[in-house]
Every structure is written in C-alpha cells, then in structure tokens.
Amino acid sequence: MSKKNAFYAQSGGVTAVINASACGVIETARKHKSVIGKVYAGRNGIIGALREELIDTSKESRSAIHGLLTTPSGAFGSCRHKMKSIEENRAEYERLIEVFKAHNIGYFFYNGGGDSADTCLKVSQLSESMGYPIQAIHVPKTIDNDLPFTDNSPGFGSVAKYVAISTREAALDVASMCETSTKVFILEVMGRHAGWIAAAGGLAAQEDGDAPHIILFPEIAFNREKFIARVKRTVKKQGYCVIVASEGTQHKDGTFLAESGLKDAFGHSQLGGLAPTLAQMVKDELGHKYHWAVADYLQRSARHIASQTDVDQAFALGEAAVEMAVQGKNSVMPCIVRGKGKRYSWSIGEAPLDQVANVEKMMPRNFITRDGFNITDAAREYLQPLIQGEAYPPYKNGMPQYVKLKNQLVPKKLKKSFKV
Amino acid sequence: MSKKNAFYAQSGGVTAVINASACGVIETARKHKSVIGKVYAGRNGIIGALREELIDTSKESRSAIHGLLTTPSGAFGSCRHKMKSIEENRAEYERLIEVFKAHNIGYFFYNGGGDSADTCLKVSQLSESMGYPIQAIHVPKTIDNDLPFTDNSPGFGSVAKYVAISTREAALDVASMCETSTKVFILEVMGRHAGWIAAAGGLAAQEDGDAPHIILFPEIAFNREKFIARVKRTVKKQGYCVIVASEGTQHKDGTFLAESGLKDAFGHSQLGGLAPTLAQMVKDELGHKYHWAVADYLQRSARHIASQTDVDQAFALGEAAVEMAVQGKNSVMPCIVRGKGKRYSWSIGEAPLDQVANVEKMMPRNFITRDGFNITDAAREYLQPLIQGEAYPPYKNGMPQYVKLKNQLVPKKLKKSFKV
Structure with missing residues (x-):
C-alpha cells in the first residue's frame, strides 16, 4: 500500500461531539504513518476541498488535537453543501479529483448525516466512475439520530x-x-x-x-x-x-x-x-x-453537559473509520452495534454506504404511547x-476551555480557483 | 430568649440556588435548638402562611435537607404575591399574626428579591404596628442581581x-x-x-x-x-x-x-x-x-452548571440570616461584601431592610461600552x-439527582380558612 494523504471534512449541522470524531480520525491516522501521510481537513467542510482550502492538521499539537475531545461544534468549519449527481455537476467531481491528485489524497473521511452519506457514496465511486483511486469512509454524525444501520448517531x-x-x-x-x-x-x-x-x-x-x-x-x-x-x-x-x-x-x-x-x-x-x-x-x-x-x-x-457514552462513541467511530481505511475498505460507514445483554454494551460494526445514504430512520411507533x-x-x-456519564470539559476562570486550532492552510498547488 | 418556631418562605421567581439558602437556614436552625424550635416552610411561599399551610421541615431527613444544596427551584413552592400596605389590607397582616401566634412563630425568614424585601420589611414592623413580636430577616435572592447593598444576589x-x-x-x-x-x-x-x-x-x-x-x-x-x-x-x-x-x-x-x-x-x-x-x-x-x-x-x-461561588454564597446567606436572628436582630438582610484585594474574596455583611425594599440596582454606566x-x-x-467553580450535582443513570421533599403539612390549628 503506497502512502497517501487523507482528507477529513465535517458536514452539515455540527454537534457537541463531532470534534471527538475528528480527534479519533486524526489521532488514529497519526498511528498509521506508514500508510497515511498527513490528514488535511476541509476548511468549512467539502467546499474546502473544492476551493483547495486544506487545513494541515499536522501543524496542530498533540494536546490541541486531544482537546477536540472536549470541544463542541466543528473545529475546521462545516457547511451545508449537497453535491449533485455526477451527471448533474461533473465539474465539481472533476475539481475534487484535481485537488485530491495535487495533494496526493487517497483517503476521504466524511463526517456527517444522511445527506453527507450520499456525497461520501459518490466520492467512494470516483474510482469506478472517473478512474480516480480513493477510499471513502463515512463517519456518522447527526443530532437527529435518523441514520439507518447504526444503533444511534453520535451527537x-x-x-x-x-x-x-x-x-x-x-x-x-x-x-x-x-x-x-x-x-x-x-x-x-x-x-x-x-x-x-x-x-x-x-x-x-x-x-x-x-x-x-x-x-x-x-x-x-x-x-x-x-x-x-x-x-x-x-x-x-x-x-x-x-x-x-x-x-x-x-x-x-x-x-x-x-x-x-x-x-x-x-x-x-x-x-x-x-x-x-x-x-x-x-x-x-x-x-x-x-x-x-x-x-x-x-x-x-x-x-x-455532553454524554460520556456519546463522546466515547464519537471518538471510536472516527478511530474505526481510519482502521477500516487502513484495511483497504471503501464505501462503508462504521456504526454502533448495541449488545444483546440486559446491561448496555456497544461495539463497532460496519454498514455499506449505498444502503445508508438518503435513508431516514424514524422512531418506531412502539416508542410512542398509544x-x-x-x-x-x-x-x-x-x-x-x-x-450515561458526564463528560465534563476542563474549566478555567469558570468557563469551559475549548480549543481553538491554528487551522493553517496548505499552500495551494492548483492555478485555477473554483467557485462553489 | 424563649424558644420560638421559625417560618421560612421562598418568594418570587425561583433560582438554581434558592434551595441552597433554604439548606443554610434549616441546617443552621437545627444547630440552635435551644432558641429555635421547628422551621416551618410556607407552602408556595407567603400564601402558605396566609392559608396556614405550613410544611414541617423537621420531618425531612438530614440528607434530604442537605440535598437542597444541589437541587434547583423552590423545594417548598414559591409564589408571586405582593402584600399590600397594612393600611390597604389589614386583614392579611392580622391573618399572618393569627397563624404565627397559633404556631408559636417568632422568626420570619423571607427568601426573595426586591418586592419580597418590601413584604419582609412590613412583617418586621408587625411588632411596632400591630403588637406582635417577631424578628424578620430577609434572605436575598434574585437572578436579576438588582438588589442594593449586596455586592451580588444569589441566583x-x-x-x-x-x-x-x-x-x-x-x-x-x-x-x-x-x-x-x-x-x-x-x-x-x-x-x-x-x-x-x-x-x-x-x-x-x-x-x-x-x-x-x-x-x-x-x-x-x-x-x-x-x-x-x-x-x-x-x-x-x-x-x-x-x-x-x-x-x-x-x-x-x-x-x-x-x-x-x-x-x-x-x-x-x-x-x-x-x-x-x-x-x-x-x-x-x-x-x-x-x-x-x-x-x-x-x-x-x-x-x-451552577456556579460554586453562587452556591456557597446562597448557603452562607441562609446561615447568616439564622445567626442574625439568634443574635436578636430584626429588619435586616445579610448581604455579600466583596473584599478589597485584587484576588476575589467575599464576606457576609448586613443591610437595613428599609433601605433595601423596592430599590433596584441598575448596571453602572461604566460597565457598558461607550x-x-x-x-x-x-x-x-x-x-x-x-x-467561578462548577458545583455539579450528583448523577444517577445519566440524570441529576434532585431531591424531592416529603413536604408534610403541620396540622391546622385555626378554624377559619383564609382566601388569598
């Protein structure tokens, strides 16, 4: 496996724990330096890739990245930008490939909900549809808890x-x-x-x-x-x-x-x-x-007042996404699987992305009284x-200490800009 | 000093720490059993006194009373009921005296804001105006922080x-x-x-x-x-x-x-x-x-996410109110005095009630930018x-454990009911 860089982006409405997933992705990628080079984060999500605005997370200290575990909202910025189908907007996909190629990106980690899973799915198919080899893994996130397959969604x-x-x-x-x-x-x-x-x-x-x-x-x-x-x-x-x-x-x-x-x-x-x-x-x-x-x-x-369980799961899903990428997987989403026992337990499973995208999980009728x-x-x-559990952030002067990253951009390599 | 019972009531909008003041009042009164008999709490504030609905706090366990320190809102119920002047509604004051007399109440602790301080002041004057001996101490409370004299208001x-x-x-x-x-x-x-x-x-x-x-x-x-x-x-x-x-x-x-x-x-x-x-x-x-x-x-x-400083002060003011009563004081309000040093410190002072009632402390203009x-x-x-400080409550199953008191009423002694 040749060494490739990774792209990570936060998408859609942010949550109290989406940065915990980012922490899971980045810390785990740093453990796999033989196969994963740098992790570039999209500035404001996927539009960061389209605009070639890539944040070099290797410039962030170990403690800053670890601080993501206790920092809400999207540390790299998120966006609401749904990519259309390749037929409808081929230019956007060509641009993505251009940017990925210029920065030697072979891994795509997309941290979002149902709409984002659809974008991630399309990226995962770029190898087939447009000849660009990439592994795309979706990291689930949504406060709405409406993603299928996963027992629950981080956030x-x-x-x-x-x-x-x-x-x-x-x-x-x-x-x-x-x-x-x-x-x-x-x-x-x-x-x-x-x-x-x-x-x-x-x-x-x-x-x-x-x-x-x-x-x-x-x-x-x-x-x-x-x-x-x-x-x-x-x-x-x-x-x-x-x-x-x-x-x-x-x-x-x-x-x-x-x-x-x-x-x-x-x-x-x-x-x-x-x-x-x-x-x-x-x-x-x-x-x-x-x-x-x-x-x-x-x-x-x-x-x-974040849930400790939620924070743990958000981190674990980010971590699992990278492990799956290292194992050569593509077009999948790590998910939470609830144990069968009476006492609550959970583990990480794997869902095929084409069955996740654009599917909303409604509440079962038997969850609502007659x-x-x-x-x-x-x-x-x-x-x-x-x-379960209170994952309190650290405090200073009576206020939670949330990290502020440097968010230093990688120098652009492409001459053309791209209007999103 | 003959042994008298105490009446405590919560008044006006409740706060995250008004129960901490209640805890201060009750725990401290329990330490002065030679002069203070029972602490009766007004069910839903002062109207509890008018209706002769007195909660016997001696029926509550030590741990339940201590749990008030970490329980928000008014555990005995509060009310928005402003007593008019004695001239305007003499019947209400006569009723108060009737109830106080029937239950041997000689201490009146009123936990409220500016409007309540006015009621407390009127009660403190009952000895003079209507010949009923009572010591009335106001325990400050208001999220609005608009009480005069005290550096800040609990809540x-x-x-x-x-x-x-x-x-x-x-x-x-x-x-x-x-x-x-x-x-x-x-x-x-x-x-x-x-x-x-x-x-x-x-x-x-x-x-x-x-x-x-x-x-x-x-x-x-x-x-x-x-x-x-x-x-x-x-x-x-x-x-x-x-x-x-x-x-x-x-x-x-x-x-x-x-x-x-x-x-x-x-x-x-x-x-x-x-x-x-x-x-x-x-x-x-x-x-x-x-x-x-x-x-x-x-x-x-x-x-x-209550402030530890706030909880400490709320408790201390309740405690101080009882100590002042024991010292024979009347018509006063314990208040927070800020230390002069660069490092924050505070102590308990004393304010005359007739100068507290109905006075609103506005923000100084120099607190607001030009x-x-x-x-x-x-x-x-x-x-x-x-x-400063995070006074976290205890948790069980992921939820804060707030105490629920028994709130057992003292048997009525008066034949007549009173419409509030």
Missing part, C-alpha cells in the same frame, strides 16, 4: 442528555411557581422529521405525573382539540403542564405548525416559532399563563444508556 | 455562568457554519429592567472579535439603525454575528421591543418574543439567515468571580 446522546436535564430542571421551576404563576411551559427542541430529540425529553420523568406531561412528535399528526384537552386535564390534575415539542410537529397534511419560509441549501424548510404558536393556542383556549423556551443551537452545542403524547418503556430502554 | 452567578457558557458554545456552532448557513444568532435572556444577565453573556469572549458581538441592555435605548449597522459590520468582518439580548430591551420611550400583553401579580408585563422580533428585523434589513434561542426558565433552573453594545473591563472584573 444525539448529548442533545438527548441536554434536553432531558433541561426539561427536568425547568419542570421543577414551573412546579414550584404554578400556584400563582406560570401553569404551562413549552420547550421547543430540534428534530425536523424524526422525534428522537423530543422523545429524550421524556427521560426527565421518574414517576407517574412527572414532567414532561406532553411530548409532540413529528411522527404524530397534531390535533389541536386533543392537545388542548390534554393540557387542560394535566393542569387540573398536576397544577401545571410541561410540554416538549419537536420543531417538526406537523399537521395531518404534513405542513409544519410553524414555518418561517426560509429554506436551507438542502431544500429543507427553516423552522422556528413553534413554541410561541403553541403558547398562543393555550392562552386563547384556556387562558393559562405560559412560558416557553427555544433551545435551538444551545442544545446541540452543549458540550458542558395516545401519541409520550414515550413508552421501550423508548426509555433504548434512550437511557445513550445519556 | 445571579449561576444564571451568569449558564448564559456565558451557552453563548460561547452557540457561538462556536455559528462560527463553524456561517460560510454557508446561519450568519446571525440571537440569544434572548432574562433581566426585565437591569442588564446584568445579558452582560454575563459578555464573559463568553476571550479575544477581540469573539462572540458576543452585540449585547442589548435594558439600560440602553434600542436604536434600530445603529443595531442593524453593527450587525452588518460584524457579519462583514467576522463572517457571523452573535447577539445576546435582554428581554427588557426597550425603545427610547421605555416600551419593550416585545410585549406579550400579560401582566403578573406584581403588575410587571410578561415579556417574550424579543429574539424573533430582532431576527425578523435582521432578515428584513440584511437578508441574513438567522437562528434564535430563548433560554427562559432553562437559564434560572440550570443547576447542572457604544452601548458590549461590556467593559470593569464589568468583566465584577462578573468573572461570580461564575
């Missing part, structure tokens, strides 16, 4: 932990004030098409009657009458009502309760404003005093292990 | 830490995605009249150019043109712009940018929706993709020590 466990804790904490607040103040509290969480994150809010409950009393999932068509009736009943019984609502909560016809009208590069609608919409509904129908929170980016960047408003014991059993 | 340090960390984390997220995605991020935080909490967001910055790039304070009249110009300039220079906005951000004429129309029991407007208002403004004027978060109750209940959009080094120097 999700930490959001889940954040949402579960925030729900429990806010619920204590509401419970203590409800006699004379706020009676209904709504926490809006992410999850466009799948209710995994909203479901995690359900972990806040320990006993019957505990918050959250209502969870709204994208999987269950929103029914205003049933929702209001449930809020009313809960306030009457518990004195207050805590609702965790997925931003993707939708009407029967598939329209979102709160569309802002914007669309991102992948053509997805930008959502927002569900919580105030629901709050207004509660006020109009029941007159209760309400409060609402929208966690937005706070939830996916909350490295300060009435559609909460999670079942089956969901609880699945979710609980994913939030 | 604030933890919100400050949460907001500073959340701002830093979300900013990393935005920075890594801004090339192709969100360019403007707005975090709406609490603070109706004083910008202390928004100011704490400024601690997220370490170097020039770091987020937050704009802080909006209630103290500075909002100017749409200047705001938009600053956002535009920041996005041009940094590639993105992070804004921390106080819910109390207001126009020159004193109207809030986002009023929901509701008012609470104290007559304060219920705010909400500032972040989407600002986001819309940015979109209309500059067309940038935006995201916004509203932390709402999440920020004041975030015990999972342009009105950020904090100065003076502010930083003041704020930094308050977020």
